[in-house]
Amino acid sequence: MSVQPVHINGEWRPSTGSKTFTRINPANREVLSGEFPVSPWEEIDEVLEAAHTAFKEVRDFAPERFADFLEAYAAEIETRIDDIVAAANEETALPVSPRLKDGEMVRTIDQLRQAAQAARNRSWTLPTIDTKTNIRSMLGPIGPVAVFGPNNFPLAFNSIAGGDFAAAVASGNPVIAKGHSAHPRTTQLLAESAAHAAETTKMPKGFVQLIYRTSHEDGARLVADKRLGATGYTGARHAGLFLKEAADKGGNPIYLELSSINPVFILPNALSERLDDLVEEFVGSCLMGTGQFCTNPGLVVLRAGDHAEQFISAVAKKFEEAPAGTLLGEGVEQSLRAGIVAIQRTGAHIVTGNKPVDESRCCFANTLLRSTGKQFLNDPNGHQEEAFGNSSLLVVCDSDDEMIAVAEQLEGNLTGCIYSETNGADDALYDQLAGELRRYVGRLLNDKMPTGVAVSPAMNHGGPYPATGHPGFTAVGIPASLRRFAMLECYDNVRPHRLPPELRDENTIDGLSRFVDGEWTDRSLGQ
Template sequence: MSVQSVLIDGRWRASSGRRTFRAVDPATGEELAEEYPISPWEEVEEAINAAARCFRIVRTWPGARFARFLEEYAKGIEQRVDAIVAAAHRETALPVTPRLREAELPRTLSQMRQAAEAAREGSWRRPIIDSRLNIRSQFGPIGPVVVFGPNNFPLAFNSVSGGDFVAAVAAGNPVIAKGHSSHPTTTRLLAEAAQEAAETTEMPPGFVQLIYRTSHEDGCRLVSHRLVGATGYTGSRRAGLVLKDAADRAGKPIYLELSSINPVFVLEGALAERSEQIADEFTASCLLGTGQFCTNPGLVVVRQSELGEQFLAQVRERFESSSPGTLLSAGVREQLASSVRRLVEAGAELVCGGHVLEERRFCFENTLLRVTGERFLENADVLQTEAFGNASLFVFARSVDQMVEIAEILEGNLTGSVYTDTSGTDDDGYDRIVPALRKRVGRLLNDKMPTGVAVTAAMNHGGPYPATGHPHFTAVGIPTAVPRFAMLECYDNVRPSRLPPELQDKNPTGRLWRYIDGTWTLGDVKPVGQGE
């Protein structure tokens, strides 16, 4: 079989690279037939230069042009649903239904259309006008954006269709997608739809480009290139920090989603009231997608008590009676085994599982560990190792005071949950734990497990390091995720006719929210000296 083409400068063409790779079917452990190129630096730089040429054309275009592209792209995906879902299933072993067809694909299309609406409506730019001083500012596109997608969401976080991609496009930027080696065919099919949409909506060559794989060194050169505006990355902490170091040294913005153990605090009143229900919720959350969610609850904190022991026993029963799912790759399986060993070496005890299953498919026993609160506090760095997969660590705290200590020492996470009873007996514990936990997590949940990230403007899918590289942004939620890929542009004493439409006195659409002279409004700028 011939080597698949790359998408560079508006056309599919043979790669100049000589090295290739194949994806692996996680359900069988066998290589798939399609062969994909590893792009050399010369090819990567061609993509960068093409994106830069494209940006010089589109950087002043109105948001409606990018909205048309995104809407046409969504239609193109809908026309290829069967092929895309089949490829994603073959490359990830994620179930066709309900996961891919009924959940992830609709989510992908929804965020794409939300991004189109944000691009057209324009309030994501946050226009600010001081009419007395005639100083006006707003966000504008930053330049070519590089997107590295993860292995666990082949559609909704894909480098050529996911949240980072649509946010970058909504901001008016060309995108260079660096595909994930686990699902290159899925990515190629999506990129074919994207390129067709780009041609239909008359986007310049280089607006969407796809390379499948590079050397680690060239990945660093890519994110630090002088013509690159910014980078979005979702993946492992180790690889992400290497890229961050390269981008930081070049002064280039890079938005990282890295690792998170998503602590869940379950208070005594909640256990007394509904421990069986919480055990069901936790098991469903932790084993969802074989635990390969960035919001997987990997740490549970309970009191050292009869109720705490009963709760662990209830969860153990559910873990042992559930068939382990398939992991995304051999690398995920090996890393999970290594993380569990590291937790045990740090003082955790295995409750169940803990071993690789000798099957053709990639799988690992459903695993629970436990440790005392004292030991956790003594060795918190190691005991916060992320076990990405179907595993979780229970911490038994001797008191609410120790729960607070644990919350204070936590690293940054995407989420943190607190389960309480409905009668109010846990209110004091909640009030003491949450002030500490609140500053360790991007999203705080009450009586709810963390898996499931709604695509809404109010969502924060981010958090303090090492959940992300910076706590001020979210990777999910339109339009709030869009300004990551923008720069703040200020206009001082610029003549009215030379201002962007969003900063002129008249509201260009009547729907654009602007901050004018200290007030958010949909109205026009009033002449200086004229009141309401």
């Protein structure tokens, strides 16, 4: 098998590493052709130096330069959609349509263009001016950003094309992309488009670079290196926390998306009002994409009663009737089984599933577990083990108070949802639950399953630990996502001609609002 090249300092070249890895097609477990290198520290060191050199150059670039690159990159991807989608399909078994070509690809291109717009209008910089003291501040680029992409979104969260990449570039930073081992060919094709766009828009050679894999130790050295500005990571909790410990020791910020079970509370009167609809919504959300969404509803809380039993029976039947989808790889399959076993140790029992169904591909039966509110409260941590995939846990509580007590024991999550009766019969219970959930979730939903994540300026794809490493930031939503890869720059009595354009007396940037003497305004000073 041929070993694929890495992209370092503007060149595609053979890796200097001696170790390689292969990938499989999850739909048939066949090993795909081609090997990909594991980069040694000497190569990573070179990548860091090239990114560091590139940052020295781009610090003085006009924002339009980054916007031009992002727009050129989006256009490059559009010319290679079929090839990129085909590679992603082969490496992940995610369907070409509607998932990859009609969904993820559209979102990937759109968020690159949204990031370009944010780079131009500068709203993400939050310029602030105090005329009395002549102190002025704004957000500016932090330095080279390393991006670790996940396995479940090979396009929209890809390390060299996804949301973290777009945000890092739009805020003026070079990117070191660390590809995911599950879809390296997809990442390679995207990197080829990025490299061509960088060349045509005359970006420095080290502005976008790609390596595929590192050892754990070298990954830790990378995120802690003083030449690095920040890291964006999406993936498993244990690996993310390992990197966070290293980054913290090195004094570097790292933004993590780790795990989330996304609790859904279905209140009693909502269940009696529209039981069949709730069954359909939950099953559709839980099994969508074989449950491999970070916002998959992995925990549903019900109050005991006839309607709860009917809901459970109907969901179990649909789980049994629905075909088991293909998982992203052998590692995901093993992790799903381990997560289910961990939840069972709490006393939860299997309603349906929990068995292999097709050894020829990476898959596992649609699995539904059940526990009681009392069992949950006896072991809240064990009940919140993430079983990433086509699985969910139902917790049946004896009373409203027990439902509230369950909410009080939740870990941090990306989302939390409450379904309530249309005419207000559940409002008193809703108010109590929402007050608790609001503390533990980044995005609170009503009467809507959490799986959709819109690329909207108002979106929060974040939340308290362990959903992420910091509750104050989002991985989705422009311009807010750009602020993760920025530092606050303050200018005290700096001469006017030395100030960045955003902080000068005259506001020359169309549409830019600035916080001047306690008020937001788009006017120039003195007007």
